[in-house]
Amino acid sequence: xxxxxxxxxxxxxxxxxxxxxxxxxxxxxxxxxxxxxxxxxxxxxxxxxxxxxxxxxxxxxxxxxxxxxxxxxxxxxxxxxxxxxxxxxxxxxxxxxxxxxxxxxxxxxxxxxxxxxxxxxxxxxxxxxxxxxxxxxxxxxxxxxxxxxxxxxxxxxxxxxxxxxxxxxxxxxxxxxxxxxxxxxxxxxxxxxxxxxxxxxxxxxxxxxxxxxxxxxxxxxxxxxxxxxxxxxxxxxxxxxxxxxxxxxxxxxxxxxxxxxxxxxxxxxxxxxxxxxxxxxxxxxxxxxxxxxxxxxxxxxxxxxxxxxxxxxx
Numbered sequence: 001x002x003x004x005x006x007x008x009x010x011x012x013x014x015x016x017x018x019x020x021x022x023x024x025x026x027x028x029x030x031x032x033x034x035x036x037x038x039x040x041x042x043x044x045x046x047x048x049x050x051x052x053x054x055x056x057x058x059x060x061x062x063x064x065x066x067x068x069x070x071x072x073x074x075x076x077x078x079x080x081x082x083x084x085x086x087x088x089x090x091x092x093x094x095x096x097x098x099x100x101x102x103x104x105x106x107x108x109x110x111x112x113x114x115x116x117x118x119x120x121x122x123x124x125x126x127x128x129x130x131x132x133x134x135x136x137x138x139x140x141x142x143x144x145x146x147x148x149x150x151x152x153x154x155x156x157x158x159x160x161x162x163x164x165x166x167x168x169x170x171x172x173x174x175x176x177x178x179x180x181x182x183x184x185x186x187x188x189x190x191x192x193x194x195x196x197x198x199x200x201x202x203x204x205x206x207x208x209x210x211x212x213x214x215x216x217x218x219x220x221x222x223x224x225x226x227x228x229x230x231x232x233x234x235x236x237x238x239x240x241x242x243x244x245x246x247x248x249x250x251x252x253x254x255x256x257x258x259x260x261x262x263x264x265x266x267x268x269x270x271x272x273x274x275x276x277x278x279x280x281x282x283x284x285x286x287x288x289x290x291x292x293x294x295x296x297x298x299x300x301x302x303x304x305x306x307x308x309x310x311x312x313x314x
Contacts, residue, residue, distance in 0.1 A: 029048045029070055029073065030050060030070055031050075031074060032050045032077060033048045033050030033073065033077070033082075033084075034048070034049055034050065035047070036048075036049065037093075038114070040114050041109075041113055042097070043088045043093070043096065044088070044093055044096065045085050045086070045093050045111070046085065046086045046092035046093045046094075047066070047085040047086070047114065048073075048082075048085075049082070049118075050073065051077025051079070051080050051081050052077075052079075052080075054079075054081070054124065054147070055083060055120045056076060056081070056082050056083070056123065056124045056306060057085075057115065057123050057126065057138075058072070058073075058083070058126050059087065059126065059128070059131035059134050059135050060084075060086070060091075060128060060131050061127070061129020061154065062196070062228055062231065063193050063197060063219075064128070064129070064215060065092075065218055067091075067214065067215075068291050068292075069082075069084050069291065071291055071295040071299060072291065072295070072299045072302060075299060076299075076303065080306065081120075083114075083115070083120070083123075087130075087231075088100070088102070088107055088110055089102065089224065090218070090219075090224055090227055090228060091224075094223060094224065094227075095223060096227055098223065100227070100230070102227065102230040103238055103241070104133045104134050104136070104137040104231075104234065105238070107137070107231075108134050108135075108137040109141065111134065111138060112141070112142055123145060123146065123147065124146070124148040124149070124150070124306055125138055125149050126149075126150040126152065127152060128153060128154070128290065128291070129153065130154065131152075132151045133154065133156060133157065133238060135149060135150075136149070136151065136245075136274060137241070137242075137245070139252065140245035140246075140248070140274070141245075143250060143252065146252055147252060148253045148254075148255070148306060148308070149250065149252055149254045150254075150255040150257060150302060150306075151254065151257065151267065151271055152290060153257065153258045153259050153263045153267065153288050153290055155263070155266070155270055157235045158238065158239030158240065158243045158246075159239075159243065159270065160269045160271075160272075160274075161266055161270070162239065170199060170200075173196065173232070175232075176229070176232070177229035177230065178229065181229050182225055182229060187220075189216050189220045193212070193216055193219060197212065200262065200287055201288065201289050201292075201293060202261035202262070202286055202287035202293060203287065206292050207292045242274070245274065249274060249275055249276045250276070251275075252277065253279065254271050254275040254279070255279050255280070255302075255305045256271035256272075256280045257281040257282075257283065257290070257298075257301060258282060258283070259282075259283050259288055259289075259290055259293065259294075260283060260284050260285060260286055261285075261286065262286070262287045262288040263288070265282075281301040281305075284297060285297075286298070
């Protein structure tokens, strides 16, 4: 019976793994945006694209998809080309192999391959939550391609006050992954995600019911919770990689942004552990979910940073 189940599973994945052809459709994400799905390397990546001008890559975090950037995208697209992927294995960036790996450096290379496919070779990169970790790994591996880097409200594994963060009781979910975590949350994705949203918000009510319903349905797709937990399972390897990356500090402008009631006070310490040209921004009246809790202040800070004139890197 086990052999039969394994054969069926292998056959199903073989069907799922057929390369996804690129297609485009008008997006409900924001006016003027389209959505496309492509295969880069061995990963399926779904992304939204709109606007003209210098390119900005927006990378979402856990318990979100690329949809989190909807409040920012229309204003940013007035004078930038904006590219908004779903992280591999999450959102509509699927199907993914059950054996796919999600170390941040590898995910960053996949997103860089996406940019190369789109003929983009100079871009600003913005990341929130685990998207911050991908954004840092991206800039560390491709520093000549990154014009600016915005790091939003999350630690960088392995550097700065990382050990301090690991001792915080509230981040037990950093260690919650594997088959039992998947079994415990199967069919209960909304309950688990509610805990993530509520415990890290200063204003949980600002994460709307519509957003919660949409994201919970996305994470309930087959394989998406596995992928999400796999990002956390890779933190120890990410930490080792980041210690090595940090030996060559970033020189492009870096914005360290955090919520007043979240990582606002710690973000400069993380950023200065890996970069030499650091600006800071604390978003008032907000916890971790900056784009939900205070989208106006968050968007304004990002727009100011991204509009700064580019300077030559050393």
